[in-house]
Amino acid sequence: MIFDNYEAFRAANFIAKVCILGSGPAGTTVARKLGAAGIPVVVLEAGSREFSDESQDFYRGTTVGDFYFDLDITRLRYMGGSSNHWAGWCRVLDKLDFEPKAWAPDTGWPISRADIEPYLPEVHDILELPGFRPDVPISDDIRWIQLIKSPAVRFAEKFADELDKSRNIAVVLNTYATELTGDGKKVTGARLWSNGQDAGLFSADYFIVCTGGLENSRLLLWSNQRSNGGVVPNAAALGRYWMEHPTFEGGNAILADYGEFEVDAVNEAFFSPSLAAMERLQIMNFGIRLIEMPYAGIKRVIADLACTAPDMAEWAAYQLSQNLRCAAQLYVAWEQAPLASNQIVLSKTDVDHAGVPRIELHWKKSELERRTLREGLKLFGTTLAQKDLGRVRIADWITDSGDFPTDEETAGHHHMGGTRMGTDVTRSVVDANCKVHGMDNLYVGGSSVFCTSGECNPTTTITALACRLGEHLSKVVAA
Amino acid sequence: MSSFIKKMHRRTIVQALIALPALSLFRALPHPSASSSDRPDADPHEIVEVSGWILKRSDLA
Ligand SMILES: Cc1cc2nc3c(=O)[nH]c(=O)nc-3n(C[C@H](O)[C@H](O)[C@H](O)COP(=O)(O)OP(=O)(O)OC[C@H]3O[C@@H](n4cnc5c(N)ncnc54)[C@H](O)[C@@H]3O)c2cc1C
Numbered sequence: 088m089i090f091d092n093y094e095a096f097r098a099a100n101f102i103a104k105v106c107i108l109g110s111g112p113a114g115t116t117v118a119r120k121l122g123a124a125g126i127p128v129v130v131l132e133a134g135s136r137e138f139s140d141e142s143q144d145f146y147r148g149t150t151v152g153d154f155y156f157d158l159d160i161t162r163l164r165y166m167g168g169s170s171n172h173w174a175g176w177c178r179v180l181d182k183l184d185f186e187p188k189a190w191a192p193d194t195g196w197p198i199s200r201a202d203i204e205p206y207l208p209e210v211h212d213i214l215e216l217p218g219f220r221p222d223v224p225i226s227d228d229i230r231w232i233q234l235i236k237s238p239a240v241r242f243a244e245k246f247a248d249e250l251d252k253s254r255n256i257a258v259v260l261n262t263y264a265t266e267l268t269g270d271g272k273k274v275t276g277a278r279l280w281s282n283g284q285d286a287g288l289f290s291a292d293y294f295i296v297c298t299g300g301l302e303n304s305r306l307l308l309w310s311n312q313r314s315n316g317g318v319v320p321n322a323a324a325l326g327r328y329w330m331e332h333p334t335f336e337g338g339n340a341i342l343a344d345y346g347e348f349e350v351d352a353v354n355e356a357f358f359s360p361s362l363a364a365m366e367r368l369q370i371m372n373f374g375i376r377l378i379e380m381p382y383a384g385i386k387r388v389i390a391d392l393a394c395t396a397p398d399m400a401e402w403a404a405y406q407l408s409q410n411l412r413c414a415a416q417l418y419v420a421w422e423q424a425p426l427a428s429n430q431i432v433l434s435k436t437d438v439d440h441a442g443v444p445r446i447e448l449h450w451k452k453s454e455l456e457r458r459t460l461r462e463g464l465k466l467f468g469t470t471l472a473q474k475d476l477g478r479v480r481i482a483d484w485i486t487d488s489g490d491f492p493t494d495e496e497t498a499g500h501h502h503m504g505g506t507r508m509g510t511d512v513t514r515s516v517v518d519a520n521c522k523v524h525g526m527d528n529l530y531v532g533g534s535s536v537f538c539t540s541g542e543c544n545p546t547t548t549i550t551a552l553a554c555r556l557g558e559h560l561s562k563v564v565a566a
Numbered sequence: 567m568s569s570f571i572k573k574m575h576r577r578t579i580v581q582a583l584i585a586l587p588a589l590s591l592f593r594a595l596p597h598p599s600a601s602s603s604d605r606p607d608a609d610p611h612e613i614v615e616v617s618g619w620i621l622k623r624s625d626l627a
Binding site: 338464465468469471472473478479480481482483485486 | 615620625
């Protein structure tokens, strides 16, 4: 069932056992799992079926530190969440991403890749993915990996019909959970905002916060402040260890044989380091995206020339009346070192229309990451040269230790950490089952539970973790 | 020119592009650690970094 507002939902007298906040990929996936297990679940969604400026305005915030996207631009606040404009790049975190790295503090997950693997067939159905091919090592240091450009499933579009027909799932639109109330053991209710006013407390046996990788921290920080620690009793890590995938053009390459690496439909191939190389160089994970320009014959030769001798290439391209770029561009996205100082805090001065403090995001890239970028490109270049596969040129701003460019991609719109998973309550917020430490009935879904980010886009892993959480909760609720 | 290039093996072209001493990149370029490259035993497979390029020493011969 889908209700357009909270009042219509109240009138229907639907009794939910589980209350999910947010209808993005995480919330929708957990709801479908619980619904399929016969558990009555309500999904409270702050936005409506369509984009609106009024709803987006609740997402405004500020950033302190490095340049970042406006916080109301980097996510969407309506049914389906940011899946309404995600690009659809898919890959699951690697086995090595779950492992602690002695050279990078606060890495390592309390679960392994094997814990989410059983859910991958479901994830492939949900995201409409073909199977992944195994990674291909091109040297001891570099793997040729696969990211799949999926059809970018819009969760609201794909599942609206199924949700509307469901007897076990009620999706309630235009219903903003402004705060959870709790007594340090249990969440006792969710305070709601509907039709521009307070709509009272909603209660259920279990609550799952799936409001996105920035908003999960905001909601829990505010709830905890209001309840004097009654919602997240162990809050030392709450909002902290926030991560993105910084992404920049890192240079270009000339390949000896452009058929060597099969590119995807958008002429891209991806490369990552081996764990041994990361350990040897003491760097984080990274992904190099090689984008080939679809030139052939003499045009390709001139494009190659553009990498080494731009003036000469310009002259040659002029003779051909062509505007050619260097034949292969290299973009690098990397894993950030998890730092407690990269954090979401509540603004002391700015609140949204419902009175909830807006986000102040503190975000700065570290020295370890700069080294990862430079050493990563060097590693890739060394492999190509040693294997005679091509040559790499690292961009000047990297070799000269210049500032990060501000006119580039900057990052992936991947909001990770803030309610990270772990066993140490001073360094994490949820346990291996995504349950908030010390609370009996509060869970978190989405990439805010990530301990580390790996190098790949998060939504495939988010969906797998949501399937796992749905299955776990089905058993807990049924017990 | 174009038919000549087409006939050449791609790998050779790339090598030529990289090594072409007239190219602005490599013109007036101090050989990386000039003393070692002068050594008769300098390893042609050694990886050297020149103006951001990750090259094999033999690329500069
Ligand atoms: C431009 C762009 C491109 C991207 N491309 C990729 C990609 O190629 N691959 C990839 O893996 N990822 C990509 N992402 C990231 C991807 O969109 C997110 O990882 C994913 O949407 C997160 O899912 P989620 O359910 O955790 O959160 P969201 O999608 O953010 O959903 C959260 C939902 O909660 C609702 N909500 C928020 N606050 C409240 C509240 N207090 N009460 C009730 N409801 C609330 C919101 O309205 C929203 O519907 C991209 C993101 C952007 C912005």
